[in-house]
Amino acid sequence: MFPKDELRMPNLLVISGNYSCSSVCQNGGECTGPTTCTCATGWSGDTCTLAICTNGCQNNSTCTAPDNCTCATGWTNSTCETGNENLKFNLTFHNESYLNHENKEQFIEEWTTTGRIDLARCGHTASLLADGLALVAGGVYGGNTNCYELYNSSTGTWTALAGMHDPRWYHTASTLANGSVLIAGGYDDNGYPTSTELYNPSNGTWTATGSMNVSRYYHTASTLANGSILVTGGYNRVDSYLDSAELYNPSTGNWTTAGSMNVSRYYHTASTLANGSILVAGGQANDTSYHNSAELYDPSTGTWATTGSMNVARSQHTATTLANGTILFAGGQANDTSYLNSAELYDPSTGTWTITRSMNVARYMHTATTLANGAVLVTGGYNRVDGYLDSAELY
Template sequence: MTRSSALAGGGLPSVAAGAAVGGWTAVGALPSPRQWPSSEESAVLLDDGTALAAGGAVVRGIGTGECLLFDPGSRTWQPTGGMQQPRLLHSLTKLEDGKVLAVGGMVQTDSLPFTYLATAELYDPARKTWTPAGKLATPRALHTATLLPGGKVLVAGGIGDQTPGVRRNLRSAEVYDPDSRTWTVAEPMTDARSDHIAVRLTDGRVLLVGGNAGADLYLHVRQSFCELYDPVTGTWAPTGSLRMPRSGHQATPLGDGTVLVTGGFPLTMRRARMFSAHSLWQTELYNPGSGLWTPSGSMPAGRSSHRALLLRSGRVLVLGGTDSATEDVGYAAATVYDPRTRTWTPAAGLTTGRSYCSATLLGDGTVLAAGGTVRSGMADPGYARDLLTETSELFTE
C-alpha cells in the first residue's frame, strides 16, 4: 500500500492473529469462461437449493442470454432455459413466489453505440423458462434492484441515455409489481448515481451507498452521498454520507441491523484504463438509528470489484477483487470480518484468483464463487481482451 493511501485512510489494517479461516474446494466448471461485472448479476439461490446464473459476459463486454443452474448435490452446472434478451450489467432478484426477475442491462459494452435495455424477464423455476415482465420507463444498466416488504421490487439509478446518444448517471427510480407485471415510475432519487450498492434494512427501508457521479463515458467521480427510500411513503431522504467516497465497493447488512462497507475505488477520477491511488482498505459501519457512518476495522489490503457475503456465523466473507491502481489481476486472497471484535482474519485463498465474479451463499452455508476475470490490462498477453475463467469453487467456513 502506498504512503498516500495510508495517510488518507486514517488507520492501519486491524488483522486478528491465528490460522486462516475455512477452505475452498474446486467444483464443476462453467461451460465456458465468463464474468459478471456487477454484483447485482450474481447467481440467485432458488427455493429448491440450486443457484441460477443468468446472462453476464462470455467475452469481456459481450453479453449472453445463456442461463445455468448449479446443483449443490452433484456440484455441477447444467443449462436451463435461456433469457429472451442477451444482457450484462443487469440485475437478478428473487421474488417472494420463488421466481427470478432480470432487469435492464446492456447487450455489449465494448463498442459504440451503447444500447441500454428497458426489458425485464421472469424465470419460472418449475418450467425453467423466461417470460416477458413488462418494460422500464427508462432503459438502464449498472442499477440496483431491491425486493421490498410486500413483494414489489425497487429499481434505482444506473446509467442510461438522458438524451439520444448522451450517456448519464440516472436519478430515476421505478417499482415493479409482480402481481400485475407492471412498472410504476417512483419519486426520483436525491442524487444521480450508478455502480452503487442497495441494502434493505431491517425496518424495510432501502439504503443506497456511494457509486459513480460522473457525467460522461470516460470520467468517473466517486461519491460519498447516501440516501434512504421509504416504501411506505414512496419517498427518498438523505442520510449520513460515507467518510470516504467510493464505487466498486460492497455493502453487507450485519446481524445487528448495521451495514458494513468494504473497499472500492477512491475519490480520484479515471479515464479508460488509467488509474490513480490504490483501492480502499478502510471500512465503514452504518447505524440506521443515528444515520451515521463510523470507521470500522480496516481490511488487510485494499480491493475493488470484490464480493462480500454475510455467513451463517454472522461473520462477513470478502473474496477476490482487484486493485484500482492497475486492475490487471484477479485476487486470490480472501478475508473474514468479525462484527463482535471489528477485526479481520485471513481466510483460505481462492484456488483461482478472480474479480467480477459471481458469489452466492448456498442453503448449506457454503459460498459458491464462479467465473470472473483472472487477468486484464497489461497482465493479459492479449491486452485487448480480459482473460476470463470458467472455474467454480466452494468456501466452507
Template sequence: MVSLSQTAGDSGGKDMRLSIRSLVSIAVLAIGSLSITMPASAGTGAASFAPGTPMHFARAFPTATELLNGNVLRAAGYDGGQFFSDAEIYNWHSGTWTTVAPMHVARAAAMAVRLSGGRVMVIGGFGPGFSVLDSVEIYDPRADSWSVTGSLNQRRAEDFLAAVLPDGRVLVAGGFIFANPMIGLFVPTNSAEIWNPGTGTWSPTTPMHVTRGEFTATELKNGRILAAGGINAAGPDNTAEIYDPSRGDWALTGSLNIGRFDHAAALLLDGRVLVAGGEVGFGAAGGIRSNTAELYDPHAGTWSLTGSMTSARSEAEWATVRLPDGNVLVTGGFVAEETPQSSADLYHTATGVWSSAGSMSVARAGQAAVLLRGNRGVLVMGGLVAPPFSTSSVDIYR
C-alpha cells in the same frame, strides 16, 4: 415523475468524463451486477477454498440468484468482449451444473430479484455493443422458461438498486442510463420506477436525492433500503439515502467518511451495515482502489470507520457474503486496474478487524458468491481472470 430530460439534468448538465481510462475499464472490463440482494451465510471455523465443479460456460458479471429449493440460477454474462444469454443451474445437493433455457436477450451487468412464488426477474443491463437495455425477463424454474414482461421506462445498467417491496412490487433506482466506452462517457441517474406484478408494467416513482451509479443497496432490518456511495459527475460520492416502502420516498442520512463506488456491502446481524473497499479516486494508472471500511448505524444515522482489509479491492460487491457467525467474507476483486486477485478477506464483527481468508484457485473480479444450504459453504463462480476474458471455474469456501 422524472422524465429523461430531467434525469440528464441531475448530472448538473455535465458529461461523465471522469478518468476515461478508468471508466472505460469499468464498462468494458468490470461490469459487476450479480443478483445477490441480501448477504448470505456459510460455515464457520478454519474454512478454506477448494475448487468446485466448473460452470459450462466462462462468464463474468452474470446474475446469480438462489432459487426456492436452494439451487443457484446463473444467467447471462460477459466474456472476451461478447455478451451472452445462456443460463445454468447449480444443484447444491450434487454440486453439479445443468444448462437451462436461455434468456431472450444477451446481457451483462443486469440486476435480478426473486419474486414471490419463486420466479426470478432479470432487469436491464448492458447488451451487445454496450448498449444500455430496458428489457426485463422472468424465469420460471418449474417450466424452465423465460417470459418477457414490461420494459423499463428508463434504460439502466451497472449496480443499480433492485428490490422486492413488501407488497410484491419491484423497485429499481439509479445506475447508468447511457454508456459509450469508446469515449468514456457515462451518465448515471437518480430516477426510480416500480414494477406492478398485476399489470406487468413499470411506473416512475419518487427519484433519489442524489444521482448515483455503481453504489450499494442494502435492505435494513426494518425493511427500508439504504443506498450508499456511488459515482456521479462530481466523482466518488459519499452521500447515503434511505427509501421507505411505506411512504414511497427517500430521505438523506449521514454521509460516508470516504466517497467510494464499486464497493462491497453487507448487513450485519446487529442491523448495522458494513461497506468496504471500492474505488475512491483516479490516478495516472486508473482507478484508485481502497482497503478501508466503515459501518453505518441505522439508529444514529451515522458512519464510523472500522478496520481496513488486508488488500485493496473493488468489483467484489456481488462476491461478499455474511457467514452464519456474523462475520463477513469478501472474495477477489480488482486490486489495481485490470488486475484481478485471488485473495479473500474476513471481517470479524466482534473486534472490527480483518484477517486473510486464504486464496481462491484463480484470481477473479466480477464474480458471484452465494451461500449454499446444508453447511456446504460459499459458492464462488466465474469472473474475469485476464480481462476481458472470464473463467468458468468455481471455488467453494468451507
C-alpha cells in the same frame, strides 16, 4: 435356547430380570425399567439408536456414531467445520443454470442448460419474486434496454416483456416487504438517471416512484430492518465519485439524505450485520485509488463511523455473510494491474479482519453465493493472466 433371565419373542418384546422393554435396546443398551433402556456411553434415544457427538456436527453433516461425524460433501475434520477449498468444478455461463438436487454429490457436480433468455444482456439485475419467478431487468446489449424478463423454474422458460419506464444498466434492485422490486439509479444513453421505479409482481406493472437526490451507478443498495433501502456511493459525471448516501421510504415513496461516508466509493460492497448496521468496505475513490478502509452505518442514529481496515485494498470483490456472523471478503482488484486471490474475514464483534485461505484463482467481478450447507460458491470473473473465467470454487 436363551439364558433363563432373557426371553426373546417375535414381537421384539424383551424380558430381562423383572423388567420388560417394548423394543430391543440397541448398541449395548440395557433394559432397566418398564419401556426404559439405559444406553451405553455415546448413545441416546428410546432404544439407544441416536449417536451423540459431543462437539456437534456442522454444515448439514450427520452424527453416525459416538463422536463420529459423517461430513457433507465439501467439508472435513471431526466436526465438519473445514471447507474443502480444493474442490473445484467448471461451470458454463451464457444462459445455463445450476440444479439444486437432493443428492448433494449432484448438487456439487452437475450442471444443465435451461431456456435461453430472449435478449442477451449485461449490467442487469436479477430478483427472486415471492411466487418463485425470477425477474431480470434492464441491462445493455448494443444499447440500454427497458425490457425485462420473467423466468419460470418449473418450466425452464422465459417470458420477455417491455414496460420499465427508463432503460438502465448497472442499477440496483431491492425487494421490498410487500414483494415489490425497487429499481434505482444506473446509466442510460442520456446519462445517469435519478429516477426510480417499482415492479408489482401481482399485476406485472411498473410505477414511477420518488427520485433520488443524487444520480449514481456502481452504487450499493441495502435493506434495513425497518424496510427502508439504504443507497451508498457510486459515480456520476457531474459529481464524480460519491460519498453520499440516501434512504428510500417504501411507505411514502420518498428519498432522504443519510449522511456521508468518510470517503467516496464505487465498486465497493455493503453488508447487513446481525445488529442491523451496514458494513461498507473497499471500492475505489477514483480510477487509480483503491480502498482498504471500511465503515459502519448505524440506522438508529443515522451516522457513519470507521471500523478496522482490511489487510488488502480491494475493489469489485465479493462480501458474503457466513453462518457465524462473520463476513467473507474474496478476490477483487488491488490496483490497475493486480488481481487478488486473497480472502479475509471481518468479525463484527471486534471490528477486526483476519486473513483466511486464498482462492485457487485470482478473480474480480465474480459472484459469491451461500449454499444450503453453508459453503460459499464463487464463480467466474476475470484476471489478466487467464482472461474471462469459467472456473468456480467453494469456501
